[in-house]
Each structure stands twice: as structure tokens, then as C-alpha cells.
Amino acid sequence: MTDGEIEHDLRRKTRRSFLVGGAGALAGFAGYKWITSAASDNALPWPQRRMLDFNGKLAHDYLSGSHLMPTYPSNRVGYLKPNGNIGLDTSEDWTLRLEPGDGVSGIDLALADIQALPRVEMITRFCCIEGWSVIAHWAGARFSDFTRRYLPYVSRIPPYVYLATSGEDYYVGLDRKSALHPQTLLAYEQNGKPLTTEHGAPLRLVIPVKYGIKSIKKIGLIRYTAKRPGDYWAEEGYDWFAGL
Amino acid sequence: MIYWAYPVYGIGSIRFFPDWFYSALRLDQRLAAGMALHFFVMWFFVLNGIAYVAYTIFSGEWRFLVPRSPAAFRDAWQVLLHDLHIKKDLPPQEKYNAAQQVAYSAIILMGIGSVVTGFAIYKPAQLAWLTALCGGYSMARLLHFVLTAGYVIFFGIHLLQVVLAGWNNFRSMVMGYEVVNQRD
Numbered sequence: 001m002t003d004g005e006i007e008h009d010l011r012r013k014t015r016r017s018f019l020v021g022g023a024g025a026l027a028g029f030a031g032y033k034w035i036t037s038a039a040s041d042n043a044l045p046w047p048q049r050r051m052l053d054f055n056g057k058l059a060h061d062y063l064s065g066s067h068l069m070p071t072y073p074s075n076r077v078g079y080l081k082p083n084g085n086i087g088l089d090t091s092e093d094w095t096l097r098l099e100p101g102d103g104v105s106g107i108d109l110a111l112a113d114i115q116a117l118p119r120v121e122m123i124t125r126f127c128c129i130e131g132w133s134v135i136a137h138w139a140g141a142r143f144s145d146f147t148r149r150y151l152p153y154v155s156r157i158p159p160y161v162y163l164a165t166s167g168e169d170y171y172v173g174l175d176r177k178s179a180l181h182p183q184t185l186l187a188y189e190q191n192g193k194p195l196t197t198e199h200g201a202p203l204r205l206v207i208p209v210k211y212g213i214k215s216i217k218k219i220g221l222i223r224y225t226a227k228r229p230g231d232y233w234a235e236e237g238y239d240w241f242a243g244l
Numbered sequence: 245m246i247y248w249a250y251p252v253y254g255i256g257s258i259r260f261f262p263d264w265f266y267s268a269l270r271l272d273q274r275l276a277a278g279m280a281l282h283f284f285v286m287w288f289f290v291l292n293g294i295a296y297v298a299y300t301i302f303s304g305e306w307r308f309l310v311p312r313s314p315a316a317f318r319d320a321w322q323v324l325l326h327d328l329h330i331k332k333d334l335p336p337q338e339k340y341n342a343a344q345q346v347a348y349s350a351i352i353l354m355g356i357g358s359v360v361t362g363f364a365i366y367k368p369a370q371l372a373w374l375t376a377l378c379g380g381y382s383m384a385r386l387l388h389f390v391l392t393a394g395y396v397i398f399f400g401i402h403l404l405q406v407v408l409a410g411w412n413n414f415r416s417m418v419m420g421y422e423v424v425n426q427r428d
Contacts (some may be wrong), residue, residue, distance in 0.1 A: 237276030
């Protein structure tokens with residue numbers, strides 16, 4: 001080849017590869033634009049919402065009652081920051097409303113009803129979705145024991161549980177598998193003492209297989225449902241599943 | 245966006261990252277958005293890594309990319325001294341110099357490390373064994389963070405090196421051929 005031919009060939013190859021490279025970069029940028037600006041579904045562009053739900057489903061299918069969060073000795077217990085206070089009114093008269101769903105009428109329960117269930121103590125890591133985590137010490141009744149005791153049709157437990165504060169200012173949705181996980185507690189004690197107001201007295205959920213946003217304080221309502229229930233933080237753009 | 249919610253890391257009193265960093269890049273108050281994006285693109289990070297490693301294996305390119313003898317690490321040090329203008333001459337090299345080989349292999353190991361520590365903090369209940377293997381939840385999170393800082397440093401140096409190496413090198417990166425003038 002002459003110098004001229006080489007020069008020509010070089011220009012052609014350079015032009016072609018830069019065009020391909022440029023098109024690739026543009027496609028990547030367009031893809032990013034799409035996943036960040038598509039129509040919103042619960043405060044997230046829908047492709048991202050779909051992906052969170054896909055990830056959640058994958059993790060849900062894998063989760064089993066034998067996947068436990070590690071437990072620790074009591075000298076590892078740290079200070080738990082009382083992060084959320086939504087729906088934590090100071091009213092003294094408290095009852096727990098249970099709605100088993102499926103047309104079965106609801107009942108009101110007292111704290112003594114929960115305390116009558118087998119007492120379980122647990123020292124596990126409490127992981128906040130903000131990124132911090134701390135080891136905490138709880139006592140309460142297993143949610144699975146509660147379900148077995150109070151649902152008249154245990155063989156057909158609905159696939160979801162909805163828990164809310166009395167006024168439904170704060171509410172969380174749980175899948176059945178996570179709710180019935182052996183480390184999911186209806187807790188009434190922390191560090192050997194009754195819960196304080198800021199930690200959700202008299203009864204809160206502690207669910208170590210989820211981020212702390214799911215560990216709802218001062219539960220006023222437990223409802224078993226066939227449809228996936230709403231969730232306070234999921235509606236603000238967080239993952240509905242929020243599992244660990 | 246994710247670290248804004250709980251800036252845990254720092255060296256002494258210097259904090260990763262200062263407030264101006266978040267506000268300048270408009271990363272504040274966007275934890276949910278950050279997490280959603282993270283758990284979307286993580287799959288592409290994994291797929292991209294698998295595709296890249298598979299390509300280098302099947303094309304035989306890995307031979308140029310992996311240091312194949314202890315001498316490569318010594319040579320890499322010489323390249324580093326040369327690039328810092330401490331030494332004049334370069335050790336002989338093939339397609340990539342020894343320092344590149346070490347860097348490009350390390351980045352693959354870092355990528356694997358990010359996926360492993362990522363899963364360890366993503367599912368510490370379901371993958372408790374993996375979290376334990378990474379030294380626990382807090383240690384795994386620290387490693388995940390340090391690795392990410394490593395990419396930023398790698399990216400910065402790499403970009404600088406490309407600029408310093410000049411147009412012909414950049415063209416060869418994009419085109420796959422390098423133009424060499426031959427005298428006969």
C-alpha cells in the first residue's frame with residue numbers, strides 16, 4: 001500500500017470505530033435517561049420499581065425459616081437510636097385490633113394476650129436502611145405463634161400482613177414468609193424492661209430479616225390480606241420488600 | 245446518594261463526604277433514589293464483568309492482561325518509577341506494560357470483591373455465611389466502600405494516563421489497532 005492508501009484506510013477505520021463507540025456511549029446514556037425519567041410508580045421511575053420488585057421476589061423465593069440473622073451475647077448490645085416517631089401518640093388506652101380477613105370478624109386484644117404466648121428473647125442486629133446498624137436485645141412473642149393462636153384457619157394463612165399504628169399514620173406491609181420467620185417478634189420488652197414510648201410501647205414489631213423501617217412501633221392493627229398491602233416508606237420510593 | 249443518609253466513614257476528623265460534596269452534586273435527600281438505582285445497575289455490573297472476563301478468556305486476550313511471572317511485578321514497579329519521572333528507561337513490554345497488567349488484573353479481583361461484599365451487606369440474613377466470611381456486616385460494608393473508592397482512584401489515574409499517552413494511543417483504544425510508523 002502506498003502512504004496515501006494507508007492514510008485513507010486509517011481515516012476510514014478511525015471514523016468507523018469512533019462512530020460505533022459514540023453510538024455505544026449514546027445508547028448507554030439513553031438507557032440511563034430512560035431508567036431515571038420513566039413514568040413514576042410510587043415515587044420511583046417504573047423500570048426501577050419493577051427491578052426492586054423483581055429483586056424482592058427473587059429474595060423472597062430464596063428466603064426460608066432457616067436463614068437466620070446471627071445472634072450475639074448480651075455484652076455486644078449497643079445503643080439503639082429511636083429514629084421514627086410517626087403515629088406514636090401518648091394516649092394510654094391501647095388495644096390491638098386483629099382482622100383475620102377472609103370475612104372473619106375482627107377482635108380486640110390486650111397486651112396480656114400477647115404476653116400469654118411463649119416468651120422469646122433475642123439479641124440480633126437491627127439494620128437501618130440509612131446504613132447504620134446496632135445490636136439490640138428484645139423479648140416478645142413470635143409472630144408465627146401469634147398467627148397460630150389467633151387465625152382460625154391456619155392452613156390458609158393469607159399471603160400478606162398489614163400492620164399499622166392506631167390511626168394508620170404509619171403502616172407496613174409484610175409477605176407471609178417474612179412475617180412467619182422464627183425471628184419475627186411482637187416485642188414488648190427491650191433490654192429486659194418494658195418498651196419505652198419512643199421505642200413503640202406497649203407493643204412493636206421486630207423483624208431482623210428486614211430493614212428497620214418494617215419494624216413498626218406501637219402496633220394498633222394487624223390485618224391479614226390477600227392483596228399486597230400499602231407501605232409507608234415504599235410509597236416514598238423505597239423497596240416494598242426491604243428484606244435482608 | 246446512599247452515604248448521605250449516614251456518613252459513617254472518615255479519617256480522623258475528615259469525613260467522607262463533606263456536606264458541600266452532596267449539595268454540589270445534588271445527592272442530598274435522595275437515599276431511596278440512590279438505593280433503587282444501585283439495585284438496578286448492580287445486575288449490569290455483574291453481567292458486564294462476566295461478559296468481559298469471558299471475552300478475554302475465549303479470545304486469548306487474557307495472556308496480555310494477566311501478569312504471568314513474578315518478574316511482571318518487578319517490571320510494574322519500574323514502569324511506575326518511569327511514569328513518575330524518577331527513572332528514564334522502561335522495561336520491555338508486550339501489548340500492555342507490566343503496570344497495566346497488574347492494574348487490569350487487580351480491577352477484576354476488585355470487581356469480584358465488590359459483588360461478594362455487596363451480597364454480604366445486601367442479604368445478611370439469607371447469606372449470613374457470606375457476611376461472616378467478609379468479617380461481619382460492618383466489615384463487609386467498609387470493604388465495599390473502600391473498593392468503590394479504589395475504582396474512583398483507578399478511573400482518575402487511568403484517565404490521566406490516557407491523556408498523557410496522547411492521541412495515537414486513544415485512537416488505538418477505540419479502534420483496536422495501533423498505528424506504528426515503519427522505516428525501511
